[in-house]
Amino acid sequence: MATIKDVAKLANVSPSTVSRVIAGSNRISLETKKRVHQAMETLNYVPNAIARSLARSNTRTIGFTIAREAGQAFSNPFFSELMRGMSTIAQTRDYNILLSISRNAEEEKEKCLQLIRERRVDGLIVSSSRLKDPLISALIEENVPFVLIGRNVEKPVLSVNNDNVQAARLATQHLLKQGYEKIAFVSGDANLVVSLDRVNGYKQALMEQNMPVVPERIVYADFSIDGGFRTLCRLWESGMEFDAVMAADDLFALGALQFAEHQGLEVPSNFGIVGFNDSPLMSFINPPLTSVKILAYELGMEAMELLLNVLADPEKAHTKKEIVLASELIVRRSSKRK
Amino acid sequence: MATIKDVAKLANVSPSTVSRVIAGSNRISLETKKRVHQAMETLNYVPNAIARSLARSNTRTIGFTIAREAGQAFSNPFFSELMRGMSTIAQTRDYNILLSISRNAEEEKEKCLQLIRERRVDGLIVSSSRLKDPLISALIEENVPFVLIGRNVEKPVLSVNNDNVQAARLATQHLLKQGYEKIAFVSGDANLVVSLDRVNGYKQALMEQNMPVVPERIVYADFSIDGGFRTLCRLWESGMEFDAVMAADDLFALGALQFAEHQGLEVPSNFGIVGFNDSPLMSFINPPLTSVKILAYELGMEAMELLLNVLADPEKAHTKKEIVLASELIVRRSSKRK
DNA sequence: CTGTTAGCGCGTTCAC
DNA sequence: GTGAACGCGCTAACAG
Numbered sequence: 001m002a003t004i005k006d007v008a009k010l011a012n013v014s015p016s017t018v019s020r021v022i023a024g025s026n027r028i029s030l031e032t033k034k035r036v037h038q039a040m041e042t043l044n045y046v047p048n049a050i051a052r053s054l055a056r057s058n059t060r061t062i063g064f065t066i067a068r069e070a071g072q073a074f075s076n077p078f079f080s081e082l083m084r085g086m087s088t089i090a091q092t093r094d095y096n097i098l099l100s101i102s103r104n105a106e107e108e109k110e111k112c113l114q115l116i117r118e119r120r121v122d123g124l125i126v127s128s129s130r131l132k133d134p135l136i137s138a139l140i141e142e143n144v145p146f147v148l149i150g151r152n153v154e155k156p157v158l159s160v161n162n163d164n165v166q167a168a169r170l171a172t173q174h175l176l177k178q179g180y181e182k183i184a185f186v187s188g189d190a191n192l193v194v195s196l197d198r199v200n201g202y203k204q205a206l207m208e209q210n211m212p213v214v215p216e217r218i219v220y221a222d223f224s225i226d227g228g229f230r231t232l233c234r235l236w237e238s239g240m241e242f243d244a245v246m247a248a249d250d251l252f253a254l255g256a257l258q259f260a261e262h263q264g265l266e267v268p269s270n271f272g273i274v275g276f277n278d279s280p281l282m283s284f285i286n287p288p289l290t291s292v293k294i295l296a297y298e299l300g301m302e303a304m305e306l307l308l309n310v311l312a313d314p315e316k317a318h319t320k321k322e323i324v325l326a327s328e329l330i331v332r333r334s335s336k337r338k
Numbered sequence: 339m340a341t342i343k344d345v346a347k348l349a350n351v352s353p354s355t356v357s358r359v360i361a362g363s364n365r366i367s368l369e370t371k372k373r374v375h376q377a378m379e380t381l382n383y384v385p386n387a388i389a390r391s392l393a394r395s396n397t398r399t400i401g402f403t404i405a406r407e408a409g410q411a412f413s414n415p416f417f418s419e420l421m422r423g424m425s426t427i428a429q430t431r432d433y434n435i436l437l438s439i440s441r442n443a444e445e446e447k448e449k450c451l452q453l454i455r456e457r458r459v460d461g462l463i464v465s466s467s468r469l470k471d472p473l474i475s476a477l478i479e480e481n482v483p484f485v486l487i488g489r490n491v492e493k494p495v496l497s498v499n500n501d502n503v504q505a506a507r508l509a510t511q512h513l514l515k516q517g518y519e520k521i522a523f524v525s526g527d528a529n530l531v532v533s534l535d536r537v538n539g540y541k542q543a544l545m546e547q548n549m550p551v552v553p554e555r556i557v558y559a560d561f562s563i564d565g566g567f568r569t570l571c572r573l574w575e576s577g578m579e580f581d582a583v584m585a586a587d588d589l590f591a592l593g594a595l596q597f598a599e600h601q602g603l604e605v606p607s608n609f610g611i612v613g614f615n616d617s618p619l620m621s622f623i624n625p626p627l628t629s630v631k632i633l634a635y636e637l638g639m640e641a642m643e644l645l646l647n648v649l650a651d652p653e654k655a656h657t658k659k660e661i662v663l664a665s666e667l668i669v670r671r672s673s674k675r676k
Numbered sequence: 677c678t679g680t681t682a683g684c685g686c687g688t689t690c691a692c
Numbered sequence: 693g694t695g696a697a698c699g700c701g702c703t704a705a706c707a708g
Contacts, residue, residue: 001457003701014679019703027677049456050391051701054684059388061436080418087439096458098399099437101425111429118387119339119685120434225622254622281617284563284592286624341685352695357687365693389685392700457701 002043011039022047062090062307063121065100067108067128078277078296079127082149085300086125093308109135116144123307125149129193145317147307149299151193156320158310160303164194167292167327168201171274172246174290174329176209178337180244180272184217184235186228186252195220198248198276216240221252228255229262236263244272244335250279253289257334273334288332295325340381349377360385400428400645401459403438405446405466416615416634417465420487423638424463431646447473454482461645463487467531483655485645487637489531494658496648498641502532505630505665506539509612510584512628512667514547516675518582518610522555522573524566524590533558536586536614554578559590566593567600574601582610582673588617591627595672611672626670633663 008015013032020028021036039045053059064086066079083097090097098121102108105128112135115121122145128135129150136155139146148159175183185202187195199218206213217240221231228251235242236259247253253275257267265271267287275282278293302323310317346353351370358366359374377383391397402424404417421435428435436459440446443466450473453459460483466473467488474493477484486497513521523540525533537556544551555578559569566589573580574597583594591613595605603609605625613620616631640661648655 004703005701015702016680016704017678020678023703025677029677032678046452046455048701049458050388050397051684052703053388054392054686055701055703057684064437077415077418083437084439087437091440096453097437099402099421099425099435101422102429114384115434117339117384120387225618254619257622279619281592281619281623284595285619285622342687343685353686354688354696355694358694361687363693367693370693386685389700390687392702393685393687395700 001048002045004045004047006043007036007039007045010043011035057119058122059096059120060094061096061098061121062086062304063098063100063112063115063124065102065108065112065115065124065126065128067102067105077280078294081296082127082300082303085297085302086304087300088297089301089304089308095304095308105130105133105135109138112144113138113142116142123147123311125303125307130191131193131196145307145310145314147303147310149303151197151322153193153196158306158317158321160299160306160323160325162294162299162325162327164197164327165201165204167276167294167329168198168246168248169205170201171276171290171292171329172202172205173208174331175244175246175272175274175335176205176211178268178272178335180335181211182214182217182242183244183246183272184219184232184240184242185246185248186231186256187218187220187248188223188252190220195248202246214240217242221255223249223251225251225254225258228252229258230255232256232259233262243270245274247273247275250275250277250282250289250291252276253282253291253334254285257285257289268334268337272337274329278330282330283332285334287334290332290335291330293328293330295327298325339386340383341386342383344381345374345377345383348381349373395457396460397434397458398432399434399436399459400424400642401436401438401450401453401462403440403446403450403453403462403464405440405443415618416632419634420465420638420641423635423640424642425638426635427639427642427646433642433646443468443471443473447476450482451476451480454480461485461649463641463645468529469531469534483645483648483652485641485648487641489535489660491531491534496644496655496659498637498644498661498663500632500637500663500665502535502665503539503542505614505632505667506536506584506586507543508539509614509628509630509667510540510543511546512669513582513584513610513612513673514543514549516606516610516673518673519549520552520555520580521582521584521610522557522570522578522580523584523586524569524594525556525558525586526561526590528558533586540584552578555580559593561587561589563589563592563596566590567596568593570594570597571600581608583612585611585613588613588615588620588627588629590614591620591629591672592623595623595627606672606675610675612667616668620668621670623672625672628670628673629668631666631668633665636663 004015007018100111124146127149151161219231221227245256256273260271275291278291282289282291342353345356438449462484465487489499559565585591594611598609613629616629620627620629
């Protein structure tokens with residue numbers, strides 16, 4: 001594999017001249033420029049990114065880490081779409097993405113810090129966002145350029161998020177308008193900020209209509225279809241009445257549908273269902289399920305864009321920036337009884 | 339950020355001694371070993387991975403590239419599960435994963451070669467496998483350690499694959515046993531080896547039962563639900579009869595279901611459907627859809643394992659190795675009329 | 677415009 | 693057992 005020295009020799013110049021040609025310096029005679037290019041061509045020369053990183057002390061690599069267990073990680077295409085979005089921007093700006101999938105928050109934190117301390121990445125995109133997230137604190141402490149996907153409750157950090165509060169609010173309003181009056185909310189992990197936001201949106205909508213917010217109607221389920229199903233069964237057995245479910249994820253919406261079938265409830269006439277994330281198959285369920293569509297691809301693009309901009313101009317890191325993308329309620333039959 | 343020199347100074351030794359301690363050399367006095375460890379601790383020293391890479395001329399990073407457009411990339415969790423599997427193994431062996439998502443085969447090829455030529459990765463895991471894949475040839479030519487996910491038809495390469503032929507054969511046999519006699523096959527991109535394999539399995543099953551293989555019943559569709567739907571409509575309008583669909587992907591199976599509803603065909607009594615990939619939601623469709631479950635997570639693990647073993651002992655690269663994982667037919671109502 | 681020099685941080689001889 | 697010296701391949705500062 002040819003090095004910069006080989007090219008220099010062949011072109012009869014010094015390595016630094018070659019380096020300058022590569023960098024596109026303009027104070028280089030057109031002639032030597034050509035000679036160097038020629039030499040690079042014949043030697044099939046490609047700069048060694050590692051050596052370059054060492055010299056420039058940057059890697060042009062962004063770390064992306066997520067912590068999810070088993071199939072739960074990707075049961076919906078959210079993360080995949082996120083990656084596509086990040087990748088798209090990264091490509092255009094000549095950056096690479098280092099992927100790290102951890103099994104839990106602790107492991108994720110270690111991995112993030114390792115990537116940074118080993119100087120493998122210039123910055124991080126992080127998508128876990130717990131209520132009091134030690135990862136976030138650690139990253140701030142290490143002074144790492146990073147962008148959070150999702151909101152953070154305590155520290156002011158660069159972040160990109162979809163409007164969970166607003167989205168849940170609109171979705172709940174929709175159910176209310178359809179005449180459902182006792183709407184249960186099925187949430188995921190109570191420690192995630194996403195959960196918090198969605199619950200809040202739900203509450204807001206109820207209060208705006210002077211509907212009672214019954215705490216017992218807000219339930220937390222394991223992140224699976226079955227988790228949703230069983231949680232609702234339990235709620236039902238507890239004697240609490242509800243005629244609709246606002247689900248914090250499509251999986252829960254499917255669990256709700258299962259529950260409705262199990263109880264012989266007609267959807268949507270006797271029982272309304274709204275999900276979150278709009279998985280591609282939602283329209284093929286019977287009845288088709290209403291869901292909030294999250295712009296994951298765009299989210300990924302914005303996050304990468306934001307991070308790369310900060311990397312290019314570190315000044316920007318200090319001005320807190322929180323990008324919020326709107327999401328869209330896709331109304332289908334499961335919640336449409338009028 | 340502390341360097342090896344800082345540690346050396348603080349411990350009153352030379353950098354090389356520190357290096358040896360890190361490498362775990364045994365001919366180092368226990369005492370200096372302790373001193374060095376202490377120094378590393380107090381300085382919070384972490385070796386710079388880039389410098390190490392340059393000195394050792396390896397990166398401990400594996401590139402994973404895929405070429406898929408838009409939502410198609412991840413409409414099913416195949417790739418996500420693949421990544422999880424790869425990641426799991428990579429973590430345990432202290433390797434990182436560099437992710438590259440391209441929009442098409444050409445772009446993917448460029449990206450792969452770039453990663454290698456820039457020496458950003460030690461090896462590649464590649465999952466596109468077209469009938470005559472220029473990427474494969476290029477990788478062989480560049481003498482890159484790589485593992486293919488999926489089969490290759492021309493070159494002998496390290497590969498990990500699920501048993502597509504066998505799986506399609508068993509699935510088709512299942513339909514035959516259920517009494518379906520005119521089974522159409524909906525395939526994806528005819529240039530992909532996966533498609534070829536699945537069609538072959540389908541043909542085998544028919545021939546084994548002395549059923550005619552009607553070429554017109556094998557149709558190729560755009561990779562989407564609607565693509566499957568429209569292709570089947572077209573087939574129907576052409577006058578070709580069929581009472582079941584063997585789909586090369588769950589999306590097509592859903593398209594087939596749509597088609598059945600459109601034509602007023604009862605599933606499974608008048609019309610059988612089998613899909614491929616067993617998306618998590620298949621069991622929630624009405625009727626629940628039979629599908630072939632692919633062990634994507636395991637596939638990812640095997641691929642990474644294989645590649646890392648080869649990297650550890652390059653001799654192994656020359657003995658062709660093709661790992662094939664069995665898949666499983668998950669029978670549900672859409673194909674069960676007996 | 678171009679060459680020389682000096683690192684970037686670490687691993688690895690080759691000596692003592 | 694340990695240190696000094698050199699090299700990995702490239703960039704950057706300083707000359708000229």
